[in-house]
Amino acid sequence: MTRIAIVGVAGRMGRTLVNAVEQQADASLAGGIVEPGSSLAGADIGELAGVGKRGVAAVDSLDAIVDDFDVLIDFTAPQVTLANLAFCAEHGKRIVIGTTGMNDEELAELDSYRDKVAMVFAPNMSVGVNLTLKLLETAAKALGDEGYDIEVIESHHRHKVDAPSGTAIKMGEVVAESLGRTLKEHGVFERVGQCGPRTDKEIGFATVRAGDIVGEHTVMFATEGERIEITHKASSRMTFAKGAVRAARWVANQPHGRYDMQDVLGLE
Numbered sequence: 330m331t332r333i334a335i336v337g338v339a340g341r342m343g344r345t346l347v348n349a350v351e352q353q354a355d356a357s358l359a360g361g362i363v364e365p366g367s368s369l370a371g372a373d374i375g376e377l378a379g380v381g382k383r384g385v386a387a388v389d390s391l392d393a394i395v396d397d398f399d400v401l402i403d404f405t406a407p408q409v410t411l412a413n414l415a416f417c418a419e420h421g422k423r424i425v426i427g428t429t430g431m432n433d434e435e436l437a438e439l440d441s442y443r444d445k446v447a448m449v450f451a452p453n454m455s456v457g458v459n460l461t462l463k464l465l466e467t468a469a470k471a472l473g474d475e476g477y478d479i480e481v482i483e484s485h486h487r488h489k490v491d492a493p494s495g496t497a498i499k500m501g502e503v504v505a506e507s508l509g510r511t512l513k514e515h516g517v518f519e520r521v522g523q524c525g526p527r528t529d530k531e532i533g534f535a536t537v538r539a540g541d542i543v544g545e546h547t548v549m550f551a552t553e554g555e556r557i558e559i560t561h562k563a564s565s566r567m568t569f570a571k572g573a574v575r576a577a578r579w580v581a582n583q584p585h586g587r588y589d590m591q592d593v594l595g596l597e
């Protein structure tokens with residue numbers, strides 16, 4: 330039985346994760362953490378998630394449940410996640426991180442824990458997106474050097490705070506790496522005004538924020554006369570939550586290291 334605690338338990342992903350843990354026979358809901366000082370501390374996390382009372386009260390500090398869980402699932406914000414990662418390393422816990430929007434410095438800090446804790450870190454936990462990454466690798470190798478322009482387009486709900494999405498960046502990185510390019514050199518994240526025609530090797534990003542879109546990603550390979558579009562559409566957060574719970578059960582038995590969903594799913 331993997332005992333799972335969820336940080337950000339009152340958030341969009343946190344509430345969905347409560348549902349996903351409940352559906353897993355060999356995982357138990359060991360705790361839920363809300364922001365320090367939150368009025369939701371003390372509330373039943375089953376009631377927060379809309380599944381009814383479960384007898385587990387939300388706490389506003391990890392210290393309060395340190396002996397109760399094996400794996401922490403964290404879908405919050407970069408600085409919150411890094412503090413929780415340090416806590417897990419210090420207390421011998423495993424961690425699954427879905428948080429996106431880390432800058433280079435924050436990513437380097439996260440990476441510095443790779444020998445101190447077992448973590449799964451992935452911008453998208455859905456099986457479909459992780460399979461799509463494999464398809465993109467194949468497409469990029471076949472098309473990228475044959476005069477096809479590559480663009481990544483993503484759409485998300487109006488509340489999302491980071492852009493482009495972590496998934497879009499990952500898709501761009503996979504395509505770039507397959508072609509011996511880097512996003513630092515070839516990524517184009519903004520076009521406005523007299524920006525001139527596109528260059529051959531650039532990888533462009535476009536972002537849509539609207540309504541309640543759960544998450545949609547398209548990578549376009551376009552040339553004279555045809556275009557190929559590889560698209561993934563999430564219609565429920567449950568797809569991310571199920572993947573995160575699968576990652577938690579998997580990482581519970583792994584040695585220290587930084588893993589991603591390709592490792593969890595055996596897609597490497």
Ligand SMILES: NC(=O)C1=CN([C@@H]2O[C@H](COP(=O)(O)OP(=O)(O)OC[C@H]3O[C@@H](n4cnc5c(N)ncnc54)[C@H](OP(=O)(O)O)[C@@H]3O)[C@@H](O)[C@H]2O)C=CC1
Pocket residue numbers: 336337338339340341342343362363364365367404405406409426427428429430451452453454455495569
């Ligand atoms: N990897 C993946 O598959 C996916 C990743 N994500 C990523 O997950 C992250 C969260 O997304 P989402 O659930 O939509 O966002 P929400 O804003 O709905 O949830 C984040 C939650 O974290 C809480 N929080 C903030 N600070 C703390 C703290 N110090 N301790 C405990 N909880 C805290 C917030 O509380 P409060 O509201 O009170 O501030 C909020 O409830 C984003 O980075 C998003 O991109 C999302 C979906 C899938």
Ligand SMILES: O=C(O)C1=N[C@H](C(=O)O)C[C@H](O)C1
Pocket residue numbers: 429452453485489493494495496497543544545
């Ligand atoms: O914030 C979201 O909602 C999502 N964020 C992730 C990302 O930034 O890629 C994954 C998913 O698309 C939903």
